[in-house]
Structure formats: structure tokens, C-alpha cells
Amino acid sequence: MSYLLHLLVSRGDLCHGHFLLVLSQQSPLLRTLSSGVQISRSLQECYRLLQLPDEGGSSPAQVKEAYLRLAKLYHPDSGAPTADAELFARVEEAYRAVLAHQSRAKQPDRGTEVEDENSRGTALAHRHYLSPEGVGSGTPFQRERQYRQIRVDRAAEKVLNYRQREHERAAAAEGALAERDLRQRSQKIKITQAVERLVEDLIQESMARGDFRNLSGAGKPLRKFEHNPFADPMTHNLNRILIDNGYQPPWVITQRDLRETTAQIRNRLLEGRARLGDPMTPKERSQWAQLCASVQEELVKLNKMVDNYNLIVPMLSMQMVHFSLSREIDRAVKGAYQHRLDQQRAREKERERRKEEKKRANALTKPNNYRQGLTSWMKNLLRLKL
Secondary structure (H helix, E strand, O other): OOOOEEEEEOOOOOOOOOEEEEEOOHHHHHHHHOOOOOOOHHHHHHHHHOOOOOOOOOOHHHHHHHHHHHHHHHOOOOOOOOOOHHHHHHHHHHHHHHHHHHHHHHOOOOOHHHHHHHHHHOOOHHHHHHOOOOOOOOOHHHHHHHHHHHHHHHHHHHHHHHHHHHHHHHHHHHHHHHHHHHHHHHHHHHHHHHHHHHHHHHHHHHHHHOOOOOOOOOOOOOOOOOOOOOOOHHHHHHHHHHHHOOOOOHHHHHHHHHHHHHHHHHHHHHHHHHHOOOOOOHHHHHHHHHHHHHHHHHHHHHHHHHHHHHHHOOOHHHOOOOOOHHHHHHHHHHHHHHHHHHHHHHHHHHHHHHHHHHHHHHHHHHHHHHHHHHHHHHHHHHHHHO
């Protein structure tokens, strides 16, 4: 017989010790088993392969449980160390044969074709999601791999279709936004045109009433471009309006604050050093140290203002460097020394001026004293003669 069964020992697996079944032809085996209800030798081997009693007294639930247990061991996708695609194919064929035998035992009068259809229609619970749908060729494991690849291709195609729909939806949304922006811009243009027409009407009415007849500078050219003829008129007019209304850029205000704060700190150091002697006494040195400490705190705040100013100043050449206490102290010492020299020179000039004034006064009073002395001498002489 061409459909004889051959027995092999499973992979030399001594821990299980089960005989596995190799079916030379699948379809003839099902036809042979469907020829009678009696348990044949090949069917007994199928029961043994499923680790069931070979008398055929197992229920369908027991057969299914035994098949699931072996599927966990030999299924190629189970991840177990005993997984083998060929051995699992033999276990699966034996399971189908046993199911076909049990179904024929329940319905012995039905034809072979009906039993074959029932056996082929029996779905495995754990392989529903692996149904190849008639795709592929080769062993069941090969067909399953081919079917998984087809499912991957289908999923990629669905993803591409979904992305295309999303792009189309986004493009439609962008088109709606562009249309809305266009409507808003057109509405703004209409409002601007309406305002311009209103202003023009008001100007014409004022001209008709003669409101512009007595304006200063009528008939004379405008002098709004005297500063720079190459400047943009619109920019110049806007800047002029801002300046006339007291507006100043933030960096200008910050620069002014920096200059004022720097002048106050330097005047404070200069006055404090000028009040102290040269050389300083220990008490004066302690006073000078306290003054320098307070100035150091103010310089820290001033340097933070310098950082903010450098961030907003429009030109790199206008940026400022940090202020140092040592440089400011040197400036104050030199300023105090120069102040002392200026005071000394002023005192010398004042002394010389007073000397000159005294000389002038003495020069004016000397002739008067001579005349008064001569007059008194003549009077005394006349008295003596009388």
C-alpha cells in the first residue's frame, strides 16, 4: 500500500519517549480511515502520537487537550526549545485523523466526501488567527510564513492608505484656513477703503468750507526732509511723531539711567576721598573701606543693567563693558588729588589777588597821608609864630 505509515523516534528526545508519525500521503490516509469504524493500526499510532490510549476511548475534549499540550512543545512559534515544524506537522495530521475517526463513529452512514469536508472544516482554536486562507505552498509552517508576509504587506498598504487620507484631510483643512484668511483680508481691505473714502470726504468738505485757507506756511515747500534726503519718508515721519510725543526706545532710556547712576557713584567716591586726608589715618581708612563696600554693591546692580543694555542696543559698537571697583577707586584717588591741587592753586591765586588789592590800596592812600602831614606841619608852624 502506498499510504503505509512509518514510525520514527522524535528527535532522539528521551525525556518524552513518544513515537511520532510520518504520513507519506495525507489525502489517502483520511480516505483509508474513513473506510470503516474499526480502529486500524495506523489510527492506533495516531493515538499513541497524541499520548492517548490506543483503544480509541478518548473523548473529543481529551483529544483536543492532548493536541494543545503537544502544540505548546513542538509548534514553531511557541519559542520552546523542543519546537520543530516537521514534528508539529505530524502531530497536527494525527490530530485531524483522530477527529475524523470520532466524527465517523458518531455518523457511520454518511459518505466519504461528507466526512472529508467535515474533517477539513474542523478549525483549530489556537490557529484561527494563522489561517492561510488558501495562500502559499509547501509545509504548513511555510504556508504560515507566506501568509504572515502577505498580512504584513496588507497592513503596510492600509497604513499608506490611512496616511494618504490624513494628508488629504490636512490639505482640505489648510485650504479651508487659506480661504478663511482670504475672506478676512478682503474684509480688512474693504474696511480700509471705506475709511479712506470717509477721510477723503471729510477733507473735501473742510476744503469747501475754507478751513485750510489760513494755514501757516501755505504755498511753501515742506521741510520734512531736511535731515536726510535719502531717508525713507514714512520712517522719518513715524519717528518724528514718536519723538514729538515723548517716545524713546528702551535702549536709550537704559543708557540714560546708566550714565546717571555712573555719575552718582563716581561723585560719591570722589567726595568721600576728597574729605579724607592724604595719607589717611586708621579711622579714615575704615571709613574709606565702608564706602568702597557700599559702592561695590551698587556696581553689581549697575553691571546687571549693563548686561540688559547690551542685549537691546541696536549696534555692537554702542555696547558697554562692566564697571570695576578698582578702576573707579583709581579714578576717585586721581580726581581727589587733582581736586586738592586745584584748591591749592585757587588759594594761591586768592592770596595773590589780595596782595595786589592791598598794594593798590596802599598806593592810593600814601599821597593823601603826605598831604595831611604837610598841612599839619604848616599849622603847627603858624601857631608857633603867633
